[in-house]
Amino acid sequence: MPAASSASGTRTGPPEVIVVGGGLIGALVAFTLRQAGADVLVLDAGRPGAAWRAAAGLLTPDGEGLRQSPLWASAQESLRRWPRLAQRLEAVSGQPVFFREGVRRLQAEGPAQVTPGEGSLHPPSVVGAARRHVPVLPARVLALTPGPRGVRVVTDQGDWTAPTVVLAAGVWSAAFGVRVRAVQGQALRLASALNCGAVYGPPARGFARYALTRPDGVYVGATSRASWRVTPDERAARWLRGVARQLVPGAAMGRAAPLVGLRPVTASGQPLVGPHPTLPGVVVATGHGRHGALLAPVTAQQVLTLVQAGAYA
Ligand SMILES: Cc1cc2nc3c(=O)[nH]c(=O)nc-3n(C[C@H](O)[C@H](O)[C@H](O)COP(=O)(O)OP(=O)(O)OC[C@H]3O[C@@H](n4cnc5c(N)ncnc54)[C@H](O)[C@@H]3O)c2cc1C
Secondary structure, three states: OOOOEEOOEEOOOOOOEEEEOOOHHHHHHHHHHHHOOOOEEEEEOOOOOEHHHHOOOEEOOOOOOOOOOOOHHHHHHHHHHHHHHHHHHHHHHOOOOOOEEOOEEOOOOOOOEEOOOOEEOOHHHHHHHHHOOOOEEEOOEEEEEEEOOEEEEEEEOEEEEEOEEEEOOHHHHHHHOOOOEEEEEEEEEEOOOOOOOEEEOOOOOOOOOEEEEEOOEEEEEOOOEEOOOOOOOHHHHHHHHHHHHHHOOOOOOOOEEEEEEEEEEOOOOOOEEEEOOOOOOEEEEEOOHHHHHHHHHHHHHHHHHHHHHOOOO
16 A cells, blocks of 8 residues: 655555545545644545636625525535635644635626625635645546445555445546546636636526636636536537627737546535435545535535544544
8 A cells, every 4th residue: 555645644544534635625635634633545546627726715605596595505614614715724734724704696787796706716726725734636436335344445556445435536436436426617818917807798598608718718617518628629619709808808819728627526516515425434425517616615514524434423
């Protein structure tokens, strides 16, 4: 078994919890478990198409029209938790996560709307900061096999055993008996120093259109279609250029890098957070669709509660 090392040192014994997938959900689950004192190991396969690499980072229950949705209460609770979690991530990692409040929603007529508390952050920085606090190994998990000594985690880099495994592999959780499908999203990162804040275009049929200033340029998003494809396509790029011309004309002509991510979506549209239906010792945390950045703090708290009630308490 390869040794895992991180800012928190080199592992000497088997971990109490193994987190499969170090994306927005897995990294923040691992961070939260570690903060609560658990000995955690993250295994991440570095999959092309991981949603966190393409995500905008908007924390906008109103912007996403969740007011009438069953997700409203947890979205509100998560939003309330984000400022403190962002502070903790920064304090522990020494890295900024670029959490900012203030998102404008342009209207067809009249002034823009702003919901107090809504904001944005930079998902790759969030994942990077959380991962600095826990050992992360590049490994692709191939099988999870519960047994009398815990859950055996079979990977392309060797095998581990832990009393509790958290399955947070995004759309790829489907390979482990979890019902999630891929909804591909494409976005553009424009090489521009323009400061446009964070803004949604006026309501229109079709995809949500938005732009925001991030540390890596101006982000414009995003398409949405049922597909496992992880390569960008020209049609999406043209549509995104149009969004850029409408929302950030000053940045629209700059160099653009395409981003493609696969959102993990369930049939009900609700995340799956709880015991795996058939694998004892495995807790599932996936299916966050287009709201994984928003819902990560509440999900991490739910997983902490489940894990504390189970194996290592
Ligand atoms: C274009 C776009 C824009 C978005 N904008 C927003 C937004 O503004 N706000 C918001 O809240 N959400 C947004 N989202 C949604 C958000 O990105 C997802 O909900 C979130 O990333 C899901 O997190 P996750 O950890 O479940 O999956 P992912 O982020 O996909 O991470 C899964 C991780 O698991 C790893 N993995 C996969 N299989 C294995 C394996 N077998 N073994 C080990 N590791 C494995 C992968 O390498 C990856 O790192 C957006 C998504 C897209 C695509």
